[in-house]
Amino acid sequence: MGVLITGATGLLGTRIVELCLQKDVRVKYLTTSKEKIVSKKNYKGYYWNPETNEIDTDCFKDVKVIIHLAGGTVSKRWTPSNKKEILDSRVISTRVLHRGIRSLPNHNVLQIISASGINIYPDSLTKYYNESETETDDSFLGDVVKAWEAEVDTFFGLNIKVAKVRIGLVLSNDGGAFPEFKKPTELGLGAVFGKGEQWQSWIHIDDVVRVFMYLLKYCGEGTFNAVAPNPVTQSELIKSIAKTMDKPMFLPNIPRVVMKLVLGEMHDLLFSSQRVSSKKIEEEGFVFKYPNLQPALLELLS
Numbered sequence: 001m002g003v004l005i006t007g008a009t010g011l012l013g014t015r016i017v018e019l020c021l022q023k024d025v026r027v028k029y030l031t032t033s034k035e036k037i038v039s040k041k042n043y044k045g046y047y048w049n050p051e052t053n054e055i056d057t058d059c060f061k062d063v064k065v066i067i068h069l070a071g072g073t074v075s076k077r078w079t080p081s082n083k084k085e086i087l088d089s090r091v092i093s094t095r096v097l098h099r100g101i102r103s104l105p106n107h108n109v110l111q112i113i114s115a116s117g118i119n120i121y122p123d124s125l126t127k128y129y130n131e132s133e134t135e136t137d138d139s140f141l142g143d144v145v146k147a148w149e150a151e152v153d154t155f156f157g158l159n160i161k162v163a164k165v166r167i168g169l170v171l172s173n174d175g176g177a178f179p180e181f182k183k184p185t186e187l188g189l190g191a192v193f194g195k196g197e198q199w200q201s202w203i204h205i206d207d208v209v210r211v212f213m214y215l216l217k218y219c220g221e222g223t224f225n226a227v228a229p230n231p232v233t234q235s236e237l238i239k240s241i242a243k244t245m246d247k248p249m250f251l252p253n254i255p256r257v258v259m260k261l262v263l264g265e266m267h268d269l270l271f272s273s274q275r276v277s278s279k280k281i282e283e284e285g286f287v288f289k290y291p292n293l294q295p296a297l298l299e300l301l302s
């Protein structure tokens with residue numbers, strides 16, 4: 001089987017590529033950096049530039065599944081130009097993939113599995129969200145995810161199965177928020193953001209990439225939350241990290257207003273609260289390796 005991956009060089013992509021190669025799945029990938037293009041057995045890179053609508057359509061040859069992970073980082077100050085990149089790198093890139101397939105006389109693509117985010121759910125301390133929720137968050141990231149998912153849905157029109165994976169807070173030592181939470185704690189300077197009541201629907205990196213592989217294996221379609229079955233509050237998360245590292249926590253909580261001054265609108269990332277259910281993917285037969293936080297932290301911090 002041939003798979004085309006966008007964002008293959010990122011945190012999730014690198015791990016998904018490894019798993020595909022272990023299972024003898026042929027991987028083609030699209031990259032926006034010419035220097036990241038390599039060609040090895042079962043692993044071949046192609047250049048694209050979604051901004052200029054440039055794509056090497058040879059990338060689709062013999063491809064049955066597209067795993068779409070491309071997206072500019074959200075952890076860069078949300079200036080107007082960075083916000084445009086965060087949105088366009090997801091929405092326009094999806095459109096360029098769609099146009100690329102449409103331009104071919106024929107293709108073999110059966111399924112697209114796209115990354116998405118739980119930021120689509122409204123900020124709430126009390127609600128428990130599943131995939132049938134229709135309300136969306138009235139924030140920049142909420143709008144980004146809504147537009148991104150709508151663009152991915154256009155693949156229905158090409159008779160391609162669509163799976164959208166709403167990813168929670170990925171715990172990994174190699175990138176994302178976790179190393180940023182770990183660093184101050186290591187120095188004994190760990191602190192909770194705000195009242196610490198905000199829900200953090202986390203997932204261990206091994207499980208999030210396994211969700212993608214599961215949907216690939218069973219040609220799944222629909223929307224799925226990729227979060228561990230047991231979300232925790234910010235306070236529990238930070239305190240568990242400190243406890244697992246055997247570090248003290250003596251600093252007071254950091255008020256929201258301070259983080260807003262430091263990070264601007266991006267402080268939303270630390271304070272928005274989404275308690276999200278993993279039931280749907282479990283009902284599809286997926287079994288989490290790390291359903292609880294403590295073993296996940298032990299694995300990452302040992």
Ligand SMILES: NC(=O)c1ccc[n+]([C@@H]2O[C@H](COP(=O)([O-])OP(=O)(O)OC[C@H]3O[C@@H](n4cnc5c(N)ncnc54)[C@H](OP(=O)(O)O)[C@@H]3O)[C@@H](O)[C@H]2O)c1
Pocket residue numbers: 006007008009010011012013030031032033036050069070071072073085089093115116117118167168169170175176177
């Ligand atoms: N990690 C998380 O906690 C998390 C949570 C929720 C959702 N997600 C979503 O899941 C996807 C994968 O996450 P990740 O953590 O693996 O991301 P990542 O490490 O930042 O990698 C994303 C990849 O996207 C490509 N990219 C960057 N800027 C781009 C642009 N302007 N246009 C097109 N492609 C661009 C890059 O690949 P090239 O340089 O090869 O082009 C990059 O390696 C992202 O879309 C992210 O929003 C992640």
